[in-house]
Amino acid sequence: MEILIKNGYVYDPINKIDGEKMDIAVKDGKIVESVGSNAKVIDASNMLVMPGGVDIHSHIAGSKVNSGRILRPEDHYKDVEPRTTVTRSGVGYTVPSSYTIGYRYAKLGYTTVIEAASPPLKTRHTHEELNDIPLIDKTCYLVLDNNWIVLDYLSQGEIDKCAAFIAWILKALKGYAIKIVNPGGVELWGWGRNVESLDDQVPPFNITPREIVRGLCKINKILNLPHTIHLHTNNLGKPGNYRTTIETMDAVKDLADGKPNIHVTHVQFCGYGGDTWITLRSGAPEIAKYVNNHPHVTIDLGQVVFGEATTMTGDGPFQFILQSLTGNKWKNADVEAEGSAGIVPYKFKRKNFVNAIQWTIGLELALLIKDPWRVFLTTDHPNAGPFTEYPRVIAWLMSTKAREKTMERINKRAKKRSVLPSVDREYTFYEIAIITRAATAKALNLTNKGHLGVGADADIAIYNINPMEVNPSKEYKKVRKALRRAAYTIKGGEIIVKDGEIVKSFVGETFWVKPTMPEELEKEILREVAEKFKEYYTVSLENYIIGEHELARSRSITVNTSL
Amino acid sequence: MKTISNVVCPFCGSLCDDIEVDVENGQVTKVRRGCAISIAKFTKYGEERIYKPRIDGKEASLEEAIDKAVEILANAKYPILYGWSCTSTEAINVGIEIAELIGGVMDNTASVCHGPTIIGEQDAGISTCTLGQVKHRADLIIYWGCNPAHAHPRHMARYSAASKGKFVKGRNERKVIVVDVRKTRTAKAADIFIQVEPNSDYELLTALRWAVKNGELEQPKIAGIPAEKIEEIADMLISCRFGALFFGLGLTMSAGKARNIEAAVSLVRELNNYTKFVMMPMRGHFNVTGANEVMAWITGYPFAVDFSRGYPFYNPGDTTVVDILTRGDCDAALIVASDPVSGFPTEAVRNLAKIPVITIDPHETPTTMISKVVIPTALVGIEAEGSAYRMDAVPLRLKKLVDPPPNILSDEEVLKMILKKLKERVG
Numbered sequence: 001m002e003i004l005i006k007n008g009y010v011y012d013p014i015n016k017i018d019g020e021k022m023d024i025a026v027k028d029g030k031i032v033e034s035v036g037s038n039a040k041v042i043d044a045s046n047m048l049v050m051p052g053g054v055d056i057h058s059h060i061a062g063s064k065v066n067s068g069r070i071l072r073p074e075d076h077y078k079d080v081e082p083r084t085t086v087t088r089s090g091v092g093y094t095v096p097s098s099y100t101i102g103y104r105y106a107k108l109g110y111t112t113v114i115e116a117a118s119p120p121l122k123t124r125h126t127h128e129e130l131n132d133i134p135l136i137d138k139t140c141y142l143v144l145d146n147n148w149i150v151l152d153y154l155s156q157g158e159i160d161k162c163a164a165f166i167a168w169i170l171k172a173l174k175g176y177a178i179k180i181v182n183p184g185g186v187e188l189w190g191w192g193r194n195v196e197s198l199d200d201q202v203p204p205f206n207i208t209p210r211e212i213v214r215g216l217c218k219i220n221k222i223l224n225l226p227h228t229i230h231l232h233t234n235n236l237g238k239p240g241n242y243r244t245t246i247e248t249m250d251a252v253k254d255l256a257d258g259k260p261n262i263h264v265t266h267v268q269f270c271g272y273g274g275d276t277w278i279t280l281r282s283g284a285p286e287i288a289k290y291v292n293n294h295p296h297v298t299i300d301l302g303q304v305v306f307g308e309a310t311t312m313t314g315d316g317p318f319q320f321i322l323q324s325l326t327g328n329k330w331k332n333a334d335v336e337a338e339g340s341a342g343i344v345p346y347k348f349k350r351k352n353f354v355n356a357i358q359w360t361i362g363l364e365l366a367l368l369i370k371d372p373w374r375v376f377l378t379t380d381h382p383n384a385g386p387f388t389e390y391p392r393v394i395a396w397l398m399s400t401k402a403r404e405k406t407m408e409r410i411n412k413r414a415k416k417r418s419v420l421p422s423v424d425r426e427y428t429f430y431e432i433a434i435i436t437r438a439a440t441a442k443a444l445n446l447t448n449k450g451h452l453g454v455g456a457d458a459d460i461a462i463y464n465i466n467p468m469e470v471n472p473s474k475e476y477k478k479v480r481k482a483l484r485r486a487a488y489t490i491k492g493g494e495i496i497v498k499d500g501e502i503v504k505s506f507v508g509e510t511f512w513v514k515p516t517m518p519e520e521l522e523k524e525i526l527r528e529v530a531e532k533f534k535e536y537y538t539v540s541l542e543n544y545i546i547g548e549h550e551l552a553r554s555r556s557i558t559v560n561t562s563l
Numbered sequence: 564m565k566t567i568s569n570v571v572c573p574f575c576g577s578l579c580d581d582i583e584v585d586v587e588n589g590q591v592t593k594v595r596r597g598c599a600i601s602i603a604k605f606t607k608y609g610e611e612r613i614y615k616p617r618i619d620g621k622e623a624s625l626e627e628a629i630d631k632a633v634e635i636l637a638n639a640k641y642p643i644l645y646g647w648s649c650t651s652t653e654a655i656n657v658g659i660e661i662a663e664l665i666g667g668v669m670d671n672t673a674s675v676c677h678g679p680t681i682i683g684e685q686d687a688g689i690s691t692c693t694l695g696q697v698k699h700r701a702d703l704i705i706y707w708g709c710n711p712a713h714a715h716p717r718h719m720a721r722y723s724a725a726s727k728g729k730f731v732k733g734r735n736e737r738k739v740i741v742v743d744v745r746k747t748r749t750a751k752a753a754d755i756f757i758q759v760e761p762n763s764d765y766e767l768l769t770a771l772r773w774a775v776k777n778g779e780l781e782q783p784k785i786a787g788i789p790a791e792k793i794e795e796i797a798d799m800l801i802s803c804r805f806g807a808l809f810f811g812l813g814l815t816m817s818a819g820k821a822r823n824i825e826a827a828v829s830l831v832r833e834l835n836n837y838t839k840f841v842m843m844p845m846r847g848h849f850n851v852t853g854a855n856e857v858m859a860w861i862t863g864y865p866f867a868v869d870f871s872r873g874y875p876f877y878n879p880g881d882t883t884v885v886d887i888l889t890r891g892d893c894d895a896a897l898i899v900a901s902d903p904v905s906g907f908p909t910e911a912v913r914n915l916a917k918i919p920v921i922t923i924d925p926h927e928t929p930t931t932m933i934s935k936v937v938i939p940t941a942l943v944g945i946e947a948e949g950s951a952y953r954m955d956a957v958p959l960r961l962k963k964l965v966d967p968p969p970n971i972l973s974d975e976e977v978l979k980m981i982l983k984k985l986k987e988r989v990g
Contacts, residue, residue, distance in 0.1 A: 125856065128958065
C-alpha cells in the first residue's frame, strides 16, 4: 500500500526538520522518497505531522499489570469500551485491558511502547499479554539486578560470565534491556527488609547496590546492548532521596565513554529533597544541575497527573511503605531468586502537600534539564497517572499559563516551596517531538523508529492542529485536545486511526535482542546455570525458556557483543 | 521408545514440571516422579474417552457438530460459556472472543472454588509470592482448610513443608501448623494441629490478628480454641523469619467465604509489620489460575464476565454462572473442559438440562450426557501443547507427548473453528 501525506507541517528532530511544510511518502511499511500516482493521499494541510510516539517506560503487560487489573475492579466500572466491528471490547482506566491499551496508545499517535519491568520467571506471561496488545510494537525489559545468578557472578567478580548469562537470558526470554529495580533492596525484601544506601551490604551475597549497578553497567557495555541500563533507584519514594539518585548516576560516571550509559527512570519518585514528609521539597533543581553537567545520564519524568493512579513497581519494600502510609489495599508478589512486585491503588490530590510537590518535581525536571534529548516524557504509567493523560503533561510543558492555572489550585505550601512559578521556559513542538519520540527512539537505539527519514518504519502521527497558527502558550487547550486524538495514526504503513477512531487492527511486532556469543562460552555458561537452576528455581531450565513461536509477531535484533 | 523429560503435569495447580515419561507406539507407557494422581492422568487418559462428535446423542461429523454449535450460540440471547480450568490459556483466549462476539457470559470454575479468594483480594489485597520463595525462606508454614497430602500430593515435598531451599534446608527447619475442622493426613504430619470449630475460621483469624497486635485475648475460648493456644500461635507467627499461609476451600467455602479471606489478608498484612509473611490459595485445576489471568488481561476481570452489554461487566453473585443458572436466565451453554452437572447445585443443573448445551471435552461425563452437542477434543498437556499458570501464577508450557486419537483436535482448534463460523454469521 502506498500513501502520500501532503502538505503537513513536519516535526522530525532526528532529521532536524522543524515544522517544515513537506510531503511524506510511504510504501510497503517504510518511508520512501516518492510514491506512484495511485497512492492514497492524505491531505495534512494545516496539520502537525510527527513520527509515531515511542514510550520508553510504561507498565502494559505481565504479572504485575494483570495483578493490578484483578485487584481493582473499581478501576474499570466507569470506563468501558464496547466492541465495534473493528475493535475488541475492554475496560480502563488506570490499568486498562490489553486490547484497550493498544487502541488508546494508537489514538494518541504512539506506535512503540516498552513494558518497563518483567521478572524473568514470569516473562512468558508478559509475552502472552504483549501478544494481545494490538497495533503497537513492543518489547520488555528484564529485571535482573536482584537475580541470584547475577548476584553470584557479580559478587565473585565474574563479570564476563555474568555478561554471558545476561546475553543468554535476554535471548532465551526475548527481552530488550537490563532493568534494575532497587538493587539489593528487593533481595532483602525477601526477609521484609531493605537497603538504605548504595554501600549497604546485601547478605548472603556480600555485595552492595553500588557494585550491582556498576557491574551491570559494565556488562551492558560488553554486550553492546541497544539501550543503557534502565534503573529504578534505591530509596525510591523517600524524602531526601534525590541524593541517592545523584549518587547512583555518579557511581557509573567513570564507566562512560561520551555516550549515555545509565537511564534513571521516573525520577519524580526519586527526586525528593527535605528529610521528612513535613520538610519535603523538590530535589529537581539539584538533579537537573547534575544531568546538565553530565552527558552520561538520561532520565524520564514519571510526571504526576492528578487523579486516580495505580502504583505498581518491582520495588516490594517501597510498596510496603506506601500501603502503610495510605492504608489502601496492597498486593505483594515476590518472585523466587529474582525479585518482587507490589501494587497499591493511589489517588494524587491537588490539595495534598506531598502530591502537589510531586507534581512540581516532574515539571521542574523537564524544564530545568536543558537538553531535551536526555529527558523523556512518561507518567510511569500507571504509577503517576495513566498514559492517556500525556497531552495534559504536554500542555503544562508548552504553556506557563497552563502551569499557572493548575498551580492556582494546588496546595499553597507546596506552591510556595517550588521554583516552578519562576520558570518561564515553554517547550516548542520540536522539543515535544524530541521528548516523546525522537529521543526515546534514540535512547533505545531503534534506528527505524522515532523519525521520518527514508527507510524508517512508516509509523506516523498526524494531529489536527496548525502549529504555524496556534500559540500553545495561550491556546494550550487546543493543543491538548488535538493531541488526545490523532487525526491519523499510521503504523507500518497502514492507517490505523482516523479522526481519533481505530479504523484497522492487527498485531504489532515484539522485538527482542539476540546478543552474539561464542558457542563454547554459551555451553559453559549453560552448564553452570543448569546447576544453579536446580537449586534456585522450582521450574526446570528447559521450561523457563520461551520459544520464538510463543510470540505472535517476533522480530529479533542481533547485537554484536565483545564476548 | 522415547523418553520425554521436564514434562509439566496437567493435573493440579502445582504444575510439577519435572515429570519424565516414556512413550511407545504413541502411548505413554511409564511415568517417573509423578504422584499417584499424575501417573493415573498420564497412563489412563485413554479411558472413558469420546471419539466421535455427537448431536442429540447420535454420532455426527465434526463439521455438523460445529455447525450445530454455531447455530445454537448464534441464536442464543444470553448464553453462558463455562469451565476452562482444564484447558490451555490459548483455548480460553478464543473462548473469551466467542463470548464477546455473542454477548454471552464467560465464567470459569474459580466461580465455585476460589472465587471468594479473588473477591477477598479485591477488597483487601494480598501478600503473596512464587512457591520457590517459600521453599527457600519459609521457616513457618500454615495449611488452613486445605489438605495437600491428598489434593496436591507433591506440594509439600517440592515447594513447601519438606522442600529443601537455599536458606531453610528442610522439614526439620520449619514449623508446620495445620488448621482444619478434622484431622487430615496433612494435619497428622504437622507440628501443631488446630481443630477449629466448623464455620468459625473468621473468628479464629480475627482473634489471631488481635493477639498479634495486642498480645492478649479476653475470652477464654474462641472458635473452640483456648485463648492461651491462640496467643502461643500468635507469638510463633511474629517470631518466624518468613511465614507462609496456604489455604483451601475449607476457608473459601465455609461460612464467611470472601470475608474469611479478608480476615486472613488482614492478619498477614499485620504480620508484615513484624516479620515477612505471605499467603497463597491452593488452586485445584491445573490452569484455573491461567483462566483468571487471561480473562483479566482481556476483560479486566478474572471470572464471571458478562458481555451482554457489549463490553465486559463483572458482578459476582449476579454474573456468576451458578447464579444465572439458578435464576434460569440463560438460554444456551457452552461447557469446555468441565463437568458442572456433577458439581453444581441441583437447581442450577435442572435448569442447565432444560437448555441446549454444547460440551467440548475429551471424556464422557455427566455433563456430556445431557448435552445436545458433544465435541471430543485432545487432552492438553498430553495430546496438545499450550500454556498454563501454576497456583502462584508462574506460566509454564504444557507439552504434546503423543498424537490425539484420529480426527480429534485440540480445544483451541475446535473453538477457533466455532469462532470463525460465528464471525461469518454474526459479523
